[in-house]
Amino acid sequence: GVDTFLRVTPSMLRRHNKREDAWAVFNGKVYNITPYLSYHPGGERELMRVAGRDGSKLFALTHAWVNLDYMLDGCMVGFLTAEPSS
Ligand code: HEM
Numbered sequence: 001g002v003d004t005f006l007r008v009t010p011s012m013l014r015r016h017n018k019r020e021d022a023w024a025v026f027n028g029k030v031y032n033i034t035p036y037l038s039y040h041p042g043g044e045r046e047l048m049r050v051a052g053r054d055g056s057k058l059f060a061l062t063h064a065w066v067n068l069d070y071m072l073d074g075c076m077v078g079f080l081t082a083e084p085s086s
Helices: 010-015 034-039 044-048 056-063
Strands: 006-008 021-026 029-032 076-080
Touching: 010 021, 021 034, 021 056, 034 044
Parallel strands: 006 076
Antiparallel strands: 021 029, 029 076
16 A cells, blocks of 8 residues: 555665666656566667656656556555755
């Protein structure tokens, strides 16, 4: 449920940039994209461009009509949040 989702900062996100451990943000939500890489119709390389990053803009440019929420439902990790101020 919602209570098990993480709050992910940009610095946490950036560490998940490897093929076997790839996270990406789309519209404020953080997804583990690793399980989907080999299924992406646009190829692994394209999808890996957004690993460890916010992919919202690239996603909107390439296929805004795709229902990402539905497709990656089981892969959601949490929500992007600001770095804690120090
Ligand atoms: C194609 C899903 C992220 C680039 C597709 C298609 C789907 C899909 C369903 C087929 C669309 C169609 O034929 O109408 C996803 C999902 C993503 C994602 C669920 C997020 C996890 C991205 C990103 C990029 C990208 C970030 C660019 C960096 C492409 C390209 C195609 C494509 C170029 C067209 C491939 C072709 O028709 O030859 N994607 N995509 N995708 N995707 Fe993605």
